[in-house]
Amino acid sequence: MAVFLALAVWAVHLLPVSLTTGETAQKKPLPATMPGGVAVLDFDGDGKLDLFFADGAPLPDGRGAGNKLLRNMGGMKFEDATAKAGLGGSGYSIGAAAADYDGDGWVDLLVCRLRGVTLYRNRGNGTFATATTAAGIDNKGRWAVGAAWLDWDRDGDLDLFVVNYVKWDAAKEQVCLVNGKPDFCHPKHYDAEANALFRNNGDGTFTDVSEEMGIASHKGKGMGVAVLDGDGDRWPDVFVTNDRMFAFYFRNIEGKRFEECAFARGVAVPQDGNPVSGMGVDGQDYDNDGRADLVYTALRDETFPLYRNEGGDFAEATSKSKMAVLTRQMAGWGVVFADLDNDGWKDIAAARSDALSATGGKGAAAKETPSWFRNKGDGTFELGSGWEAMPKAMYRGLAAADLDGDGCLDVAVTALGEQARVMRNPCVGNGHWVQVQAGRGAVRVRVDGQWREASTAAGYASSNAGPLHFGVGAKKEVEVEVVWFDGKSTVTKAAVDRVVKVTR
Amino acid sequence: MLSAVLGAQTLSEQGAKAMREGRFAEAERIYRQMIKQSPGEARLRMNLGLALYSAGRYQEALTELSGYLKAYPKPGPVHLVMGTAQLKMGRACEAVAPLEKAQQWQASAQVLVELGDAQAGCKRYGDAAESYRAAAKLDAQGGKTARAAARALWQARMYAEAKELFAQTESVFGDEAEFLYEYGDTLARVEGAEAGLDRLRKAVEKEPRLTAAHGALGRALLEVGKAAEAVPHLERAAPVDATLLLPLSRAYKATGRAEDAARVEAEYKRRLSGGK
Numbered sequence: 070m071a072v073f074l075a076l077a078v079w080a081v082h083l084l085p086v087s088l089t090t091g092e093t094a095q096k097k098p099l100p101a102t103m104p105g106g107v108a109v110l111d112f113d114g115d116g117k118l119d120l121f122f123a124d125g126a127p128l129p130d131g132r133g134a135g136n137k138l139l140r141n142m143g144g145m146k147f148e149d150a151t152a153k154a155g156l157g158g159s160g161y162s163i164g165a166a167a168a169d170y171d172g173d174g175w176v177d178l179l180v181c182r183l184r185g186v187t188l189y190r191n192r193g194n195g196t197f198a199t200a201t202t203a204a205g206i207d208n209k210g211r212w213a214v215g216a217a218w219l220d221w222d223r224d225g226d227l228d229l230f231v232v233n234y235v236k237w238d239a240a241k242e243q244v245c246l247v248n249g250k251p252d253f254c255h256p257k258h259y260d261a262e263a264n265a266l267f268r269n270n271g272d273g274t275f276t277d278v279s280e281e282m283g284i285a286s287h288k289g290k291g292m293g294v295a296v297l298d299g300d301g302d303r304w305p306d307v308f309v310t311n312d313r314m315f316a317f318y319f320r321n322i323e324g325k326r327f328e329e330c331a332f333a334r335g336v337a338v339p340q341d342g343n344p345v346s347g348m349g350v351d352g353q354d355y356d357n358d359g360r361a362d363l364v365y366t367a368l369r370d371e372t373f374p375l376y377r378n379e380g381g382d383f384a385e386a387t388s389k390s391k392m393a394v395l396t397r398q399m400a401g402w403g404v405v406f407a408d409l410d411n412d413g414w415k416d417i418a419a420a421r422s423d424a425l426s427a428t429g430g431k432g433a434a435a436k437e438t439p440s441w442f443r444n445k446g447d448g449t450f451e452l453g454s455g456w457e458a459m460p461k462a463m464y465r466g467l468a469a470a471d472l473d474g475d476g477c478l479d480v481a482v483t484a485l486g487e488q489a490r491v492m493r494n495p496c497v498g499n500g501h502w503v504q505v506q507a508g509r510g511a512v513r514v515r516v517d518g519q520w521r522e523a524s525t526a527a528g529y530a531s532s533n534a535g536p537l538h539f540g541v542g543a544k545k546e547v548e549v550e551v552v553w554f555d556g557k558s559t560v561t562k563a564a565v566d567r568v569v570k571v572t573r
Numbered sequence: 574m575l576s577a578v579l580g581a582q583t584l585s586e587q588g589a590k591a592m593r594e595g596r597f598a599e600a601e602r603i604y605r606q607m608i609k610q611s612p613g614e615a616r617l618r619m620n621l622g623l624a625l626y627s628a629g630r631y632q633e634a635l636t637e638l639s640g641y642l643k644a645y646p647k648p649g650p651v652h653l654v655m656g657t658a659q660l661k662m663g664r665a666c667e668a669v670a671p672l673e674k675a676q677q678w679q680a681s682a683q684v685l686v687e688l689g690d691a692q693a694g695c696k697r698y699g700d701a702a703e704s705y706r707a708a709a710k711l712d713a714q715g716g717k718t719a720r721a722a723a724r725a726l727w728q729a730r731m732y733a734e735a736k737e738l739f740a741q742t743e744s745v746f747g748d749e750a751e752f753l754y755e756y757g758d759t760l761a762r763v764e765g766a767e768a769g770l771d772r773l774r775k776a777v778e779k780e781p782r783l784t785a786a787h788g789a790l791g792r793a794l795l796e797v798g799k800a801a802e803a804v805p806h807l808e809r810a811a812p813v814d815a816t817l818l819l820p821l822s823r824a825y826k827a828t829g830r831a832e833d834a835a836r837v838e839a840e841y842k843r844r845l846s847g848g849k
Binding site for chain 1: 666669670695697699700730731732733762763764765766792795796816817818819820823838841842845846
């Protein structure tokens with residue numbers, strides 16, 4: 070039996086982008102702890118994955134900072150392409166969601182902001198056009214943290230789910246003390262907000278269907294979103310983590326409405342009964358049983374809950390999988406299932422740090438290092454190696470993508486007030502791999518016995534529109550299946566160590 | 574300290590003698606008389622403050638000691654007395670600042686323990702643990718301060734560090750129900766439920782009224798699949814900790830009590846909806 074161990078140290082590449090928060094030593098407005106997401110996309114179609122960063126801004130006016138688009142030049146070199154692309158934006162941004170919503174073959178971008186969302190349409194010439202108003206997307210000024218593109222009505226185009234956090238008014242911001250120092254206030258001080266659902270009309274416009282589809286009636290404090298066909302009925306469901314509230318599981322009733330059933334599914338709250346600060350989330354099949362599972366990050370002593378899909382209902386596997394013991398002392402934000410050692414089992418990568426300020430009541434103890442948890446293939450995880458030397462910081466967004474084209478997943482992370490960075494996978498002793506670039510309308514992808522949901526939503530406020538990565542261990546050839554929105558599949562054989570393009 | 578302040582005058586000697594002999598009302602009378610004669614002499618207010626503190630009149634003592642500190646703000650023993658006075662009045666958060674000043678004057682075991690008590694009372698458990706740990710290093714006996722540090726670390730949810738101190742102090746405190754509960758709960762969290770069971774069981778055997786220990790034991794038993802055994806413990810603790818209603822519901826479900834499970838889950842949702 071082949072054993073693949075990633076023992077080598079991951080090199081850190083600092084990127085020319087730093088997150089603005091709007092925080093000062095004395096003033097800790099809540100938005101300042103929330104940036105910032107990272108989106109992976111090949112915006113110029115050159116085959117190399119680029120990076121977009123949603124940035125905060127000085128507060129309270131939210132002017133003066135800008136988002137960043139970094140074009141991948143190869144060899145872990147990135148150039149600032151923001152101005153040319155027209156993606157600098159305005160206002161205070163939190164997250165981003167990338168996908169080709171208009172089906173023209175170019176990846177578009179939705180930016181989630183403190184005061185709404187902005188849709189950017191990729192013109193296909195390296196530039197983007199602001200399309201929010203023309204598309205009819207109005208988040209009504211609400212604080213959007215993240216979003217997911219999904220074809221919930223299975224008509225072949227991508228609709229939009231926007232995760233909103235809380236009602237926040239700069240003029241009413243309180244001063245909260247932690248250990249006698251000003252710090253971010255607990256979410257209990259803010260009113261909950263409803264999420265939003267938009268239907269893609271297929272002509273470049275959208276219709277807000279939040280009310281009629283049963284989304285608007287559920288108010289939460291949304292942080293992360295995952296799209297998964299949890300019950301195998303081919304209608305994509307939506308899972309939303311809430312900050313110190315029960316999570317939402319919106320079951321898609323054949324595209325006619327959504328039913329919130331988190332308790333019935335066993336995912337509303339960890340089994341010990343303590344509501345947690347649900348942060349980033351990912352929904353993928355970690356145990357290779359063909360069913361999408363869930364993991365999300367939370368704060369210290371809350372663990373990073375892991376739920377195993379048992380055929381529609383979920384069983385919490387945090388303790389059995391060892392994730393409870395591994396993550397008990399951690400606080401996390403971005404999180405993804407990603408096979409970092411290409412052994413055929415999806416690992417878990419997490420951006421870590423406290424929600425409190427590093428200059429507040431906890432001081433520097435709020436900073437942590439990122440971690441990855443190696444999937445041992447027997448239902449349990451162990452702490453992955455190679456990230457020990459990463460500096461402690463206030464890590465937030467995270468995405469795993471093969472940025473240098475060597476067949477191993479690298480990890481991009483953001484950190485408050487510091488330069489974003491890429492942790493380059495040493496790719497030593499790893500197994501073989503296949504990356505599947507599925508065309509428009511793909512819902513799920515299988516490579517031999519492994520499945521991935523094709524959603525681009527990734528962890529916290531982040532997104533990954535790159536090809537779907539599968540480690541395949543010692544295999545030389547694999548079977549690739551792409552399941553399309555209408556339930557049809559395309560099956561093909563493929564040699565390993567390559568990107569496989571599959572269109573409908 | 575007093576000798577540095579009191580002069581050779583008769584009244585001063587009388588005041589000091591009254592203090593030494595525990596006649597605090599007499600000392601107060603003397604110092605008030607002296608203040609009348611020399612109202613600008615701040616050190617007399619310190620003496621009066623100490624007399625009032627010794628008589629258990631903490632609020633009045635604070636007023637006089639604050640007057641002294643306006644003239645002599647440098648960190649010193651008066652800060653220790655002020656912090657202790659605040660603690661005795663149950664105002665832990667207000668005690669932190671003067672005790673931090675006292676620590677600057679003298680980081681003795683006594684000062685650090687008082688500071689740790691103030692920080693723990695103010696729910697600054699991480700800081701409290703640091704103070705207790707520092708005190709434990711200075712305290713020749715060490716046991717009580719190390720125990721206090723372990724508890725503060727546990728309260729601060731710094732379980733890995735708490736575990737070490739619990740292990741170090743178990744030979745001294747291992748018969749106490751609260752110790753067993755805190756140590757067992759810590760082990761359950763950092764090593765898994767199975768690791769905490771023995772101590773949690775012993776905790777509730779020794780002190781059946783320790784409700785929180787029943788809750789922790791119930792959770793741990795449920796996690797290792799012993800739902801039937803978990804039920805009575807969860808039933809006992811759930812009335813004071815609504816979060817236990819969910820594991821209780823699961824325990825009922827696992828033991829075939831579907832109706833009870835549904836009823837308790839509904840109660841859990843009702844009690845905790847809207848966040849915690």
